[in-house]
Amino acid sequence: xxxxxxxxxxxxxxxxxxxxxxxxxxxxxxxxxxxxxxxxxxxxxxxxxxxxxxxxxxxxxxxxxxxxxxxxxxxxxxxxxxxxxxxxxxxxxxxxxxxxxxxxxxxxxxxxxxxxxxxxxxxxxxxxxxxxxxxxxxxxxxxxxxxxxxxxxxxxxxxxxxxxxxxxxxxxxxxxxxxxxxxxxxxxxxxxxxxxxxxxxxxxxxxxxxxxxxxxxxxxxxxxxxxxxxxxxxxxxxxxxxxxxxxxxxxxxxxxxxxxxxxxxxxxxxxxxxxxxxxxxxxxxxxxxxxxxxxxxxxxxxxxxxxxxxxxxxxxxxxxxxxxxxxxxxxxxxxxxxxxxxxxxxxxxxxxxxxxxxxxxxxxxxxxxxxxxxxxxxxxxxxxxxxxxxxxx
Numbered sequence: 001x002x003x004x005x006x007x008x009x010x011x012x013x014x015x016x017x018x019x020x021x022x023x024x025x026x027x028x029x030x031x032x033x034x035x036x037x038x039x040x041x042x043x044x045x046x047x048x049x050x051x052x053x054x055x056x057x058x059x060x061x062x063x064x065x066x067x068x069x070x071x072x073x074x075x076x077x078x079x080x081x082x083x084x085x086x087x088x089x090x091x092x093x094x095x096x097x098x099x100x101x102x103x104x105x106x107x108x109x110x111x112x113x114x115x116x117x118x119x120x121x122x123x124x125x126x127x128x129x130x131x132x133x134x135x136x137x138x139x140x141x142x143x144x145x146x147x148x149x150x151x152x153x154x155x156x157x158x159x160x161x162x163x164x165x166x167x168x169x170x171x172x173x174x175x176x177x178x179x180x181x182x183x184x185x186x187x188x189x190x191x192x193x194x195x196x197x198x199x200x201x202x203x204x205x206x207x208x209x210x211x212x213x214x215x216x217x218x219x220x221x222x223x224x225x226x227x228x229x230x231x232x233x234x235x236x237x238x239x240x241x242x243x244x245x246x247x248x249x250x251x252x253x254x255x256x257x258x259x260x261x262x263x264x265x266x267x268x269x270x271x272x273x274x275x276x277x278x279x280x281x282x283x284x285x286x287x288x289x290x291x292x293x294x295x296x297x298x299x300x301x302x303x304x305x306x307x308x309x310x311x312x313x314x315x316x317x318x319x320x321x322x323x324x325x326x327x328x329x330x331x332x333x334x335x336x337x338x339x340x341x342x343x344x345x346x347x348x349x350x351x352x353x354x355x356x357x358x359x360x361x362x363x364x365x366x367x368x369x370x371x372x373x374x375x376x377x378x379x380x381x382x383x384x385x386x387x388x389x390x391x392x393x
Contacts, residue, residue: 052231052234055195056089056373059367061088061379062374063379064334065107066091066092067087067378068158069163069339072157073114074105074155074175075176086379090198092176092199092200093105093178093181094200095200095201096109096208098150099143100147104142104175104178111139111141113158115154115175116154116156116170116171117140126145127140132207133206154171154173155175157169163354164354178222185198202238205243205247205269206243220248223252229253230252231253236297238299240259245294257295260301265279267282285327288324296329296330297372300334301333302333305333305366312346313346314344314346322370331371332372333366333374336374338378338381340352340356343357343359344362359381360384367389368389
């Protein structure tokens with residue numbers, strides 16, 4: 001498809017396929033609730049004959065920024081390892097723009113915490129303070145660098161206190177561009193003999209649109225260029241801003257997911273436009289039906305699926321999984337990590353910030369809710385946990 005009009009038609013034409021998949025998602029949720037573990041296993045088998053997103057196993061294991069539990073995030077080292085460890089999808093790309101309009105993969109536009117930019121005296125004058133989605137942030141920002149300048153930097157571990165072993169790889173990999181990721185995806189698909197999926201996120205779209213660096217058009221242009229803009233394309237797009245997903249829905253046919261933060265928070269595009277709704281409003285039956293009008297899924301924080309009490313222990317699951325499936329939406333919550341500080345309190349073991357807790361127990365608790373997949377920093381752990389779950393062990 002070469003024009004926006006044809007893309008819009010492609011998106012609309014996907015309704016039948018969307019309904020079929022959403023019906024499968026609802027069935028999976030029901031299986032997990034009423035049939036127990038063996039029912040979920042059968043639902044997983046039923047999905048494997050589908051096309052596009054329907055072909056992915058359930059629960060889907062999504063490598064969060066690659067295998068970021070073992071390598072600095074958003075590097076080809078992390079992406080490659082995620083595939084090697086069995087991720088069904090690689091979240092290859094939190095997309096932010098450069099000064100000259102290229103899309104690169106960084107967790108945030110501020111790169112002081114994920115690159116060695118501070119050790120480059122030639123860029124010392126670029127350090128500045130900006131207001132990013134209402135938060136005063138000091139550091140170095142991708143939109144102040146050309147791509148050529150960013151390519152002189154190297155990635156570093158973002159949370160060394162929790163992952164000191166990852167610092168071994170500081171300086172090994174450069175910052176990838178989104179176009180490089182799309183080519184890498186094709187290369188890995190050929191080498192592995194199976195389709196490789198990616199799950200890029202559009203970061204702070206309202207912020208960048210106000211700077212004249214709109215993300216949606218750039219993403220759509222690259223997807224069309226590489227023939228990955230259709231309903232069955234192996235690229236799922238996500239954003240915390242619902243209006244960004246709505247814009248994408250008019251440009252490409254790809255599966256789309258609305259990310260959801262804490263219940264009391266408001267998406268930044270809502271803040272900018274004066275929309276008073278919070279995430280709590282979006283996860284009501286009415287809000288979920290509205291999301292289903294332009295997206296195929298939601299990516300809620302795990303706390304929206306199973307809240308924690310004041311001590312940090314898991315409590316009773318909410319009705320979000322049931323309600324989302326009833327609206328025809330899949331759920332890919334975030335993020336499961338092996339290390340103690342990131343686990344619910346009742347699954348922590350010891351006090352070492354780098355030590356692993358009972359993450360398999362945590363996976364089992366979350367999978368039992370009927371979620372369709374999960375973002376994880378350690379895809380190998382996620383694969384083993386899924387095997388345990390579908391086999392009833």
